[in-house]
Amino acid sequence: MIHQIQLYNTLTRKKEIFEPLNAPHVGMYVCGPTVYSDVHLGNCRTFLSFDLIFRYLKYSGFKVRYVRNITDAGHLEGDRDEGDDKFAKRAKLEQLEPMEIVQKYTLGFHDVMRMFNALPPSIEPTATGHIIEQIEMIKTIMANGYAYEVDGTIYFDVEKYSAAYNYTILTNRNLEDMLANTRELGGQDDKHGRLDFALWIKAKPETLMQWASPWGMGFPGWHIECSAMSAKYLGQEFDIHGGGMDLAATHHTNEIAQSEACSRHQPAKYWMHTNMLTVNGTRMSKSKGNGFLPGELFTGNHPLLNKGYSPMTVKFFMFQAHYRSTLDFSNEALEASEKGFKRLMNAVSLLPKLVANEEGTIQIDGLKENCINAMNDDFNSPVVIAELFEATRIINTVYDGTAKINAAELDKLKTLVNDFVFEVFGLKDEESSNTELNEVLDMVIALRKEAKENKDYAISDQIRIGLQNIGIQLKDSKEGTTWSKN
RNA sequence: GGUCGAGUGGCCGAGAGGCUUAGGCACAGCUCUGCAAAAGCUGCUACAGCGGUUCGAAUCCGCUCUCGACCUCCA
Known part of the structure; x- marks a missing residue:
């Protein structure tokens, strides 16, 4: 079944019905991390949002090719178009080869995504692996007259491009104002226009990462990799291009310009942008130094945290807000999500134990339809979660x-949980994985049951309180005793 | 300064002209229970301010206030 999905398109600033160019195939490109340092939670939010979208599109019957790049070259500090890129800078700091930096943080990124139970993308191309494609694209842009060379560095000519195309289509800004503003920002380089940006940057002899090109030794600008790689793997026109909102004004604006200057049409039909994760109302960002690293969050080793929160708790917390809203990060909010998530997962673990009865009194009225409708409405995960709590209550x-x-109704319930908790949201129960612990506790619970039957409450309380002190809560019910970790 | 967005109950956070009690957390009471926990039930119940449109506005329009993002590297 193919669902009719509406999604918010930044290009038009409204929700549109999603109509892929070649249904049921869908091409989706998402700007991935720049691997010169650890990813922080804000970065993760974007990738988890697109993981949700990827999963839901697949669930909806589409054949999705999901391309998410790794930026491992050419991302300069500041906008000077000169000097070392972030990798070289970091390499000098850590006294490593730039590619050791790239490797270290790429592996770290993958580890984090795995902990969050995010699916790997279909293709994860790197900038350094596509130097040739980038050079070819630059050659075409030059041949089309939208770029110029100054002493081995190639610049994109924004003013010339603007005469034929709409440079500010994504952000709706006024080009004249931008020109007037940026003029005052100064800059010592050789660009003709202040908005021009580098496609290829001439290397100095000591530049660590450099490649041969028709214009001499150099390295690619930051924006060109995404244009080149999306075109290579998804074609010059594809369905969805995504990334964080912070990328829209500069990176994505320039991507569109490059692609149009090369192929003469818009690369993506739908542009999707995820909103920022904030701390005390301010954006979490590397440069502000207010970023939480996933490891700090999981262990609780951070001045602003009272305790650690598991990857699934964090993911659930993120999905309780819509991807286009800012989400504020706090102990209180995380604790609330943790409790809610535990309640949900507890009910999920009870589901296999439910026994069907011919005289059913419960109707699962449209729970799944509500979830589908919510996801079809621009991937509204918070509404899905509200429905899942309705299912929790029923269970x-x-x-x-x-x-x-x-x-029949029990079957519907199981399908709902399987589809949305596991398949679409990619959540998993983090507590039932330790089989040894399960077996030990089964034994302890049996012993306690015996004590209780003998009304030896001193022993049964000693067991219960003892377990509680090491973080395991016993829960008695008519059906027997279950447990959970605190 | 320019562009865009946001202000919802004790907290987080959906919704978007009437008929959601959204949902979660917290709090209170009750039921169950040897005790505890869990679970269920019930309650608390809001839309920044001021005007306007409308039979009806948290939802539309205008103004005011506050906050944020982008415009310079960041998902």
Whole structure:
């Protein structure tokens, strides 16, 4: 079944019905991380949002090719178009080869994504692996007259491009104002126009990462890699291009310009932008130094955190807000999500134990339809979560025996949980994985049950309180005793 | 300064002209229970301010205030 999905397109600034160019195939490109340092939680939010979108598109019957790049060259500090890029700078700092930096942080990024249970993209191309494609693209842009060379460095000619195309289509800014503003920012380089940006940058002899080109030794500008790689793997026109909102004004604006100057049409039909994660209302960013690293969050080793939060808790927390809203990061909010997530997962683990009864009193009215409708409405995950808590309530009442469910309705419930908790949201139960612990606790619980039957409450309380002190909470019910970690 | 967006109950956070009690967390009461926890039920119940449009506005329009993002590297 192919769903009719509406998504918010930054190009038009409104929700549109999603109509892929070649249904059921969908091409989606997302700007990935620049691997010169650890990814922080804000970066993760974007990738988890697109993981959700990727999963839902697949669930909806589309054949998705999801391309997410690794930027491992050419990303300069500041906008000077000169000097070392971020990798070389970091390499000098850590006394490593630039490619050791790239390798280290690429592996770290993958580890984090795995902990979040995010699916790997279909293709994960690197900038250094596509130097030739980038050079070819620059040659075409030059041949089309939208770029010029100054002493081995190639610049994109924004003013000339603007005469034929709309440079500010993504941000709706006024080009004259931009020109007037940027003029005052100064800059010592050789660009003709202040908005011009480098496609290829001439290397100095000591530049660590450099390649041969028709214009001499050099390295690519930051923006060109995404244009070249998206065209290579998805074609010159594809369906969805995504990334963080912070990329729209500069990176994506320049990407569109390059692609249009090369192929003469818009690269992507839909541009999607995820909003920022904030701390105390201010954007989490590397340069502000207010970024949380995933490791710090999981362990709680951070001045602003009272305790650690598991990857699934964090992911659930993120999905409780819409991807286009800012989300503020705080202990209180995380603790609330943690408790909610535990309640949900507890119900999920109870689901296999439910017994169908012919005289069912429960109707699963449109829960799944509500979830589908919510996701079809620009991937509204918070509404899906509200529906999942309705399912949680139903599961608990059936488990407690205060309601009965028939086989057909129980089946619907199981499908709902399987589809949305696991398949679309990619959540997983983090507690039931330790089989040894399970077996030990089963034994302890059996011993306690015996003590209780003998009304030896001193022993049974000693067991319960003892376990509680090491973080394991026992929960008695008519059906027996279950446990959870605090 | 320019562009864009946001202000929802104790907190997080959806919704977007009437008929969501959104949902979660917290809090209170009750039920269950040897105790505890869990679970269920019930309650608390809001839309920054001022005007306007409308039979009806948190939702549309105008103004005011506050906050944020982008415009310079960042998902």
